[in-house]
Amino acid sequence: MIAKTLFTENEIVIGAPVREVWDLLVNPEKTKLYMFGCEVVSDWIIGNPVLWKGSTDDVIYVKGNLVALDPEKRFAYTVIDPQGTYEDIPTNYLTVTYDVAPEGSHTRFRVTQGDYSSVAEGEKRFRDSTDSGGWQSVLEKIKELAEQLV
Numbered sequence: 455m456i457a458k459t460l461f462t463e464n465e466i467v468i469g470a471p472v473r474e475v476w477d478l479l480v481n482p483e484k485t486k487l488y489m490f491g492c493e494v495v496s497d498w499i500i501g502n503p504v505l506w507k508g509s510t511d512d513v514i515y516v517k518g519n520l521v522a523l524d525p526e527k528r529f530a531y532t533v534i535d536p537q538g539t540y541e542d543i544p545t546n547y548l549t550v551t552y553d554v555a556p557e558g559s560h561t562r563f564r565v566t567q568g569d570y571s572s573v574a575e576g577e578k579r580f581r582d583s584t585d586s587g588g589w590q591s592v593l594e595k596i597k598e599l600a601e602q603l604v
Contacts (some may be wrong), residue, residue, distance in 0.1 A: 461568030
């Protein structure tokens with residue numbers, strides 16, 4: 455029997471070059487503009503923390519570790535909600551992967567998150583994510599911001 459995996463995947467084409475999109479993804483001053491007021495905090499060394507900290511209240515809303523980094527192409531990090539009802543152990547972390555690729559003068563940006571099937575409350579967490587549209591609203595805001603910069 456093959457185990458069923460559960461991933462969310464959202465994708466958008468942005469009318470801006472990869473370097474502009476990438477800067478939006480890794481620059482804390484810009485992440486707070488689309489990530490619900492949170493700044494990304496990281497030294498961008500694989501294995502080290504990636505934190506999403508409220509820019510006005512300094513609360514860590516999401517935490518994890520950097521697992522892959524290929525500048526202007528891909529980065530991946532684990533995530534968990536520190537206020538969640540599930541235990542803060544490695545097996546309860548999901549992995550978020552950002553992929554950016556040039557498409558002419560535009561950028562294709564894809565975000566995947568999972569595997570929900572292997573974490574505590576996975577079905578519920580997956581349903582909550584998909585019911586709210588996954589990453590689509592964030593991608594649309596990134597698109598809006600990036601296209602304003604060109």
